Amino acid sequence: MKTAPHQPPASAPSPVLPSRPILVVGASGAIGSQVVRALVARGARVRVLIRSLERGADLPPQVERVVGTLEDCQAIARAMRGVHAAFYVSPHDEREEQLAENFVRACELEGVRLVFSGVHADGKNRLSRLIQRTVFGLLMPHYKPKLRLAERVRTSRTNPVVLVPGNYFQMDEVSREELLAGRYPLPLGLVPRVDTRDVGEAAARALLDPSVPSGGYALVGPESLSGAQTAAHWSEALGQLVSYTPDLAVMDALFSRAYGARKALDCQKSYRMVGKVKVRTSPADLQQTTFLLGRPPRSHAEYAREVAALWRGAVPIPAAAYPLPSAAS
Numbered sequence: 001m002k003t004a005p006h007q008p009p010a011s012a013p014s015p016v017l018p019s020r021p022i023l024v025v026g027a028s029g030a031i032g033s034q035v036v037r038a039l040v041a042r043g044a045r046v047r048v049l050i051r052s053l054e055r056g057a058d059l060p061p062q063v064e065r066v067v068g069t070l071e072d073c074q075a076i077a078r079a080m081r082g083v084h085a086a087f088y089v090s091p092h093d094e095r096e097e098q099l100a101e102n103f104v105r106a107c108e109l110e111g112v113r114l115v116f117s118g119v120h121a122d123g124k125n126r127l128s129r130l131i132q133r134t135v136f137g138l139l140m141p142h143y144k145p146k147l148r149l150a151e152r153v154r155t156s157r158t159n160p161v162v163l164v165p166g167n168y169f170q171m172d173e174v175s176r177e178e179l180l181a182g183r184y185p186l187p188l189g190l191v192p193r194v195d196t197r198d199v200g201e202a203a204a205r206a207l208l209d210p211s212v213p214s215g216g217y218a219l220v221g222p223e224s225l226s227g228a229q230t231a232a233h234w235s236e237a238l239g240q241l242v243s244y245t246p247d248l249a250v251m252d253a254l255f256s257r258a259y260g261a262r263k264a265l266d267c268q269k270s271y272r273m274v275g276k277v278k279v280r281t282s283p284a285d286l287q288q289t290t291f292l293l294g295r296p297p298r299s300h301a302e303y304a305r306e307v308a309a310l311w312r313g314a315v316p317i318p319a320a321a322y323p324l325p326s327a328a329s
């Protein structure tokens, strides 16, 4: 697989929509739902592999549903039949490498383009990828399976597009009550961050447009953000002071309350690392994102303003109904 060009061509005009459907995995989740939204908005035919019809209840009615799991190769084969391209995001699951293998193999068998979103050490050559994977694996041992499965995708015979998003803006929303109380408790050193809607739209472009070169693409917002900068955006959006108060105990409680055990643990471990690192968004990463989107990415300040407006229109939330350690403890 070629690495994505560092000087991507100017965004191509919209291609003709494929008549065959696009298969999306994880359609009830944070990223898959945005991919479905972006594909439907472009008028594409969408098919999803979901674990039950209830899990797909919020999907637009025209979306084709195939009920099955990633453990079930026959269900994957059924879902894959006759599709134009397929989107994969790795679920928080201890068997994630095997689940990815089942899906990648089905894409290879059907000759289907695979667009993947996840953690990936995307160096320019084999040595730099190995170094990146080793360093990443040392910093984040629990990411080793994620890095291996991304490498499997990158080297697969699927004409793959590997999207490597930064930290999602939308992760902030687990802290809603804390933000409204004037605190931003998630530790953030300085990291590239991105709106999940942009991840969905970039994926839709790669799924629909065969002229998008196979390769790795960073997906980032306009700039890297620290915890203090993120809190400042929330201050401006909410019209009240929000202070950066990184607190691992509060964070752990928030993730445990919001997510299932495996996802909560993944997020708790990831943020322990994210709180320590300082990574600046590079012009090349921004260029790759802009290429796929055909426009500059959304900013965190803009995202926070939209969410604050939604929250203002929503029913006021009661005082925290769950046991959270105080920010000072």
Ligand SMILES: NC(=O)c1ccc[n+]([C@@H]2O[C@H](COP(=O)([O-])OP(=O)(O)OC[C@H]3O[C@@H](n4cnc5c(N)ncnc54)[C@H](OP(=O)(O)O)[C@@H]3O)[C@@H](O)[C@H]2O)c1
Pocket: 025, 026, 027, 028, 029, 030, 031, 032, 049, 050, 051, 052, 055, 068, 069, 070, 071, 089, 090, 091, 092, 093, 099, 118, 119, 146, 165, 166, 167, 168, 171, 263, 266, 267
């Ligand atoms: N960059 C960041 O800030 C960030 C943050 C969080 C996660 N991530 C990464 O994003 C990935 C997770 O994506 P997400 O946040 O979209 O996950 P998510 O919201 O937890 O959604 C997971 C999706 O996968 C489906 N799924 C789970 N197990 C399945 C199985 N065995 N068979 C079929 N479908 C299955 C779920 O379906 P059900 O509805 O049936 O459960 C759900 O639709 C992880 O690899 C993680 O590392 C990145």
